[in-house]
Amino acid sequence: MFSNNMRVYRKTFSILFFAIFLVTACTAHHAFAEEKGLGRIQGTVKAKKAKYLRNTLVYIENVTNTFDPPKEHAVMDQKNMTFIPHVLPLIKGTTVDFLNSDMVQHNVYSPDAVADNVNLGTWLKGEVRSFTFNKLGIASMLCNVHVDMLAYVLVLQNPYFARVNNDGNFSITNLPEGKYIVKLWNERYKAENRQVEVKANVSVTVEFELK
Numbered sequence: 001m002f003s004n005n006m007r008v009y010r011k012t013f014s015i016l017f018f019a020i021f022l023v024t025a026c027t028a029h030h031a032f033a034e035e036k037g038l039g040r041i042q043g044t045v046k047a048k049k050a051k052y053l054r055n056t057l058v059y060i061e062n063v064t065n066t067f068d069p070p071k072e073h074a075v076m077d078q079k080n081m082t083f084i085p086h087v088l089p090l091i092k093g094t095t096v097d098f099l100n101s102d103m104v105q106h107n108v109y110s111p112d113a114v115a116d117n118v119n120l121g122t123w124l125k126g127e128v129r130s131f132t133f134n135k136l137g138i139a140s141m142l143c144n145v146h147v148d149m150l151a152y153v154l155v156l157q158n159p160y161f162a163r164v165n166n167d168g169n170f171s172i173t174n175l176p177e178g179k180y181i182v183k184l185w186n187e188r189y190k191a192e193n194r195q196v197e198v199k200a201n202v203s204v205t206v207e208f209e210l211k
C-alpha cells in the first residue's frame with residue numbers, strides 16, 4: 001500500500017517537475033527571443049521611493065537610421081480634468097489626436113518651441129483636434145481653462161524607448177548593434193546618462209539612479 005502511494009506520488013512529482021521545466025524553458029526562450037542580429041538593453045532604475053518611478057521613460061538618444069512615424073495617430077484625452085496619458089512618448093512626425101471626454105470645455109496649448117507654441121483652441125466633448133510633432137524634444141501640454149492640467153509629449157528620434165515599471169525595471173528590445181547613449185526622463189528627478197554597447201543576441205544591463 002505504502003509503495004503504491006509512493007509510486008503515485010513520484011509520478012505526480014515528475015509530471016509536475018516536467019511542467020515547471022517546460023514553463024521555465026518557454027519563459028526563458030521568450031525573454032531572449034530577439035530577432036537575429038539584434039540585441040537588448042535591460043535595466044533597473046533606483047529611487048528613494050517607488051512612487052518616484054511613475055511615468056519614467058528610458059530612451060536612446062540617437063540610432064543611425066531614419067524612422068518613419070506610424071500612420072496611426074496617437075491619442076491624448078482630457079478626462080476628469082486630467083490629460084491621459086500624463087506622459088506620451090512618440091516618434092518625430094507622429095500626429096496626436098487631442099480629445100475631450102469631459103462635460104466642460106478644455107483647451108490645449110504648449111508654451112514650448114518643440115510643439116511650435118501651438119494653441120489648438122478650446123472645445124467641447126466629442127470634438128477632436130490634432131497636432132503633428134515635428135521637432136525633437138519634450139513639450140509640456142497645458143489647458144488654459146484649468147491651470148492644474150499638465151502633460152508631456154516626448155518627441156523621440158527612434159522607437160527604442162520603454163516605460164519603467166513599478167519595480168523600476170525596463171527593457172528595450174530588438175536593437176541594432178552599436179554604441180548608444182541611454183537617457184532617462186522623469187518629470188521631477190534626473191539620472192545620469194549611460195553609455196552602452198549593444199551586440200547581437202546579448203543583453204546589456206544598465207542601472208540608473210533617480211536624484
Ligand SMILES: [Cu+2]
Pocket residue numbers: 078081105106107143144145146149
Ligand atoms: Cu481643461
